Amino acid sequence: MSVRTWDDPLDIAVTTVAEVASGKNPVLVVIRDEGVGGGLGGWQMYDGLNLSGRSPVCVAKPDLIALDPTLSEITDLPVGWEAHRTAPGQPWQRLQSNA
Structure with a gap:
């Protein structure tokens, strides 16, 4: 399991x-x-x-944190993991990905 920091310069976008x-x-x-x-x-x-019919876009990680500071709660998420919540302000549920 690899853990990299949120501000890793090799991984600048979401x-x-x-x-x-x-x-x-x-x-x-x-x-x-x-x-x-x-x-x-x-x-x-x-x-x-549903992602069907929507195109992906890339955004700098700091820009998303600026939109939603609660994303800082999951910046330590390891490679191969997911986090889900039901609404903004709700707690993140972490689980290892099946993919």
């Missing part, structure tokens, strides 16, 4: 959707995947809605 990037929808699902750098880890943050 994959999300426009509704999250603009602040219209909150982040309810966070996925820390293997990423593209030999398992260094990549971040995906979504609103929990």
